Amino acid sequence: MQVMTPQKVALVTGITGQDGKHLSTFLHDKGYLVYGFIRGQNNPRRAELEASHPFVKMIEGDLTDPTSIVQALEVANPDEVYNLGAISHVGYSFKNPSLTAEVTGKGVLNVLESVRITGRAEKTRIYQASTSEMFGGLDYNRPGTGYNEDSLFHPRSPYGVAKLYGHWTAKNYRESYGMFVSCGILFNHEGEHRGVEFVTRKITHAVARIKYGLQEYVELGDLWPKRDWGYAGDFVKGMWLMLQHTEPDDFVLATGETHSIEDFLALAFAEIGESDWRPYVRQNPAFMRPAEVDILLGDPSKAERVLGWHREVDFPTLVSRMVQHDLARVGVATEASRG
Known part of the structure; x- marks a missing residue:
């Protein structure tokens, strides 16, 4: 049995x-x-x-x-x-x-x-x-x-x-x-479930809305910080x-590599055929923090060695996945509103 x-x-x-x-x-x-x-x-x-x-x-x-x-x-x-x-x-x-x-x-x-x-x-x-x-x-x-x-x-x-x-x-x-x-x-x-108040999803959501003519630009804080x-x-x-x-x-x-917010913007706007993201971005002091973290780079070697963990999705694929997800969501909503 x-x-x-x-x-x-x-x-x-x-x-x-x-x-x-x-x-x-x-x-x-x-x-x-x-x-x-x-x-x-x-x-x-x-x-x-x-x-x-x-x-x-x-x-x-x-x-x-x-x-x-x-x-x-x-x-x-x-x-x-x-x-x-x-x-x-x-x-x-x-x-x-x-x-x-x-x-x-x-x-x-x-x-x-x-x-x-x-x-x-x-x-x-x-x-x-x-x-x-x-x-x-x-x-x-x-x-x-x-x-x-x-x-x-x-x-x-x-x-x-x-x-x-x-x-x-x-x-x-x-x-x-x-x-x-x-x-x-x-x-x-x-990822796709990230809230729109976070900078990465704020960017990809804005890229989709710009693509469909729903907004003209996105307001961000500092663009130079690098993240893993x-x-x-x-x-x-x-x-x-x-x-x-x-x-x-x-x-x-971690992934063991860093990219700036500018890097994220370049890849995100490239997904909709825009080679230059600058016309679509405005910096707003309201989004700048009292103390900013310049760079965060992680060393995942212990997790890789002990747990056998490895990341599978690289940075360009991550950005593409998020933009395509938002393009699909905004596209569906736009079509529904036009009835």
Whole structure:
């Protein structure tokens, strides 16, 4: 008689965001039962997620409310928790630093403590979404091959500071209570599910609208910062691999190469046949940050060696995929409006 393997269960916070959507699809395809921890009160993103990811079981709660996290753990009884929930926009964190600290920083503590006090410290493996923004982009802090797991931290935004609090809290729970908590120090990763408030999706969405004559230009902040941009679909596989490893640890996920916002603009406008992006871009001081990170370059060699993780989508393909996605969406909407 064939013995059935029990279905694994995952609880994902921040499931309405880019990574949450990619990750829930990835886990579902692997046979997981996926629960999504989602803020209630008529969350505007809920209907969209229910339509695109009908397999996700929703549990309402808030990372600032430990009681709701405990209740979610009792309902889902997860084998794995992926804590992706955060105030994740760097620019927004300067405008709302207190809220960023409560959600992005203390929310990590609330998740970890809820797992511990409900007696799941030995059963449940936890992924904590750390970030390259913790490094701060300072030259003295970056080896020639890019930031790695041993690089010093120097965050330059309320978001980076809050994420660093969560990162060190996760490490503390790992060391103090023997909990399986792995931190993914992820460099910039983009894709079709990225919100339009983020610069990459703001660009590709604007390119599509310019193509269809719906707007004339896009307003941006500084164009010179360089980022290590990868594809979110590749990165969520790395999250999963961290929790399948024999020991909890910290891992950098990155591509090992950087590109400027100008590079992104050039490729994006080339997708609609425009060789010069400059006539379509205006710089607006309102989008410039009090402290900017010049360059973020990651060294993913540990994840490649230990986890067998490798990125599959290169930078030009990433930009092309995002532009084509937005061209299709805007095109459908435009045709519908013309009736």
